[in-house]
Amino acid sequence: MYLEQLSLTDFRSYEQVDLSLSPGITVLVGSNGLGKTNLVEAVGYLSTLGSHRASTDVPLLRFGTDRAMIRARIVRGEAQVTLEVEINAGRANRARINRANPVRARDILGICRSVLFAPEDLALVKGDPGNRRRFLDDLLVTLLPRHAGTRADYDRVLKQRNALLKSARAQHFSRAGVSEGHLATLDVWDQHLAAAAAALLAARLDLVARLQPHLAAAYEQLTDGTKLLRAIYRPTMAADGAPGDGADDGGGPGAAADLAGLPVGDLAQAYLRALGESRRRELERGMTLVGPHRDELDLLLGSAPARGYASHGESWSVALALRLASYEILREDDPIAANEPILILDDVFAELDAKRRTKLAAMVSGAEQVLVTAAVAADIPAELSGAQIQVIPGGVVTGGDQAAAEG
Structure with a gap:
């Protein structure tokens, strides 16, 4: 499974952005605060109808608006599915599958499967039990x-x-x-x-x-x-x-x-x-x-609880292991290669030492689609070299667009 097209309207910082993607590895590069995480957050939302950064939908709406749209085209083998989710302030969210009549938002669950790791996942190790309960329930729903x-x-x-x-x-x-x-x-x-x-x-x-x-x-x-x-x-x-x-x-x-x-x-x-x-x-x-x-x-x-006893590096590894285990469960549940979940690594490598970077890259490089975000391209291990998209204020520039602009 891979995401071929992503379009956002009034989602987080974006008034409008359109992103074309391919199987394999794609690296989203840009300075902090430009919206890299907003893009992958939208992909994660399609999987769980929730954000890994906010407990409600309100922060997902661009400031001053009362509605946001996520549109995506998912490819599963020879089949394509178009999803649309309308996130509303003060009323129920709606969704469409292949541009048919609106359905309940939760009717799209299971169509786009993804596993997202982000710095916020440290709370799975260091935070209160509610973070771990939510981790289990989100994985259950996926x-x-x-x-x-x-x-x-x-x-x-x-x-x-x-x-x-x-x-x-x-x-x-x-x-x-x-x-x-x-x-x-x-x-x-x-x-x-x-x-x-x-x-x-x-x-x-x-x-x-x-x-x-x-x-x-x-x-x-x-x-x-x-x-x-x-x-x-x-x-x-x-x-x-x-x-x-x-x-x-x-x-x-x-x-x-x-x-x-x-x-x-x-x-x-x-x-x-x-x-x-x-x-x-x-x-x-x-x-x-x-x-x-x-x-x-x-x-x-070992015999000690990770919370309170694990070092910072160990805590990162525990959080990563939880997400990688989630990815393997989803692969195990549907072993058809075309149905592998999308793997998202949001701003991960800047926090890892060189040895852990190399090990993580080796573990994920074979996934059908990997989306990686980084503030600095040099943080990405060579094993994860692939298509690169530059995130700029309010939008994105693909490698081809950037070359044309420079030419």
């Missing part, structure tokens, strides 16, 4: 688009249940106390939350199991191989439904292994038991304390 609905269902139910708990907490501190009506309604929302949580947890546990061998292999190739990188999912409950108290006190390292063997229906029952045991604390705090929204993905280098 791998199996139906999980966009799984995640949306869970978020919706969680929001409703938290609102009820907050209201019940206010009553708890009044003279009246928590009403029977609140408790009965909470029982209903417990059922909904347990079902949604079980579906999301089962998907995450399966994904982490698939991720592990690729993660260890990628880290070994990037480094001297003296430390093993492992990912351990830590849920907020044990298999018997015993609750923890958030990501810092979950079911323990062994809980995920026990839970992984359970059917979704059994997971839902375990959640119901955990919610029942946590109800008093939840009413006191006015929030849901059990569920995938509080789980953790522990990253261990």
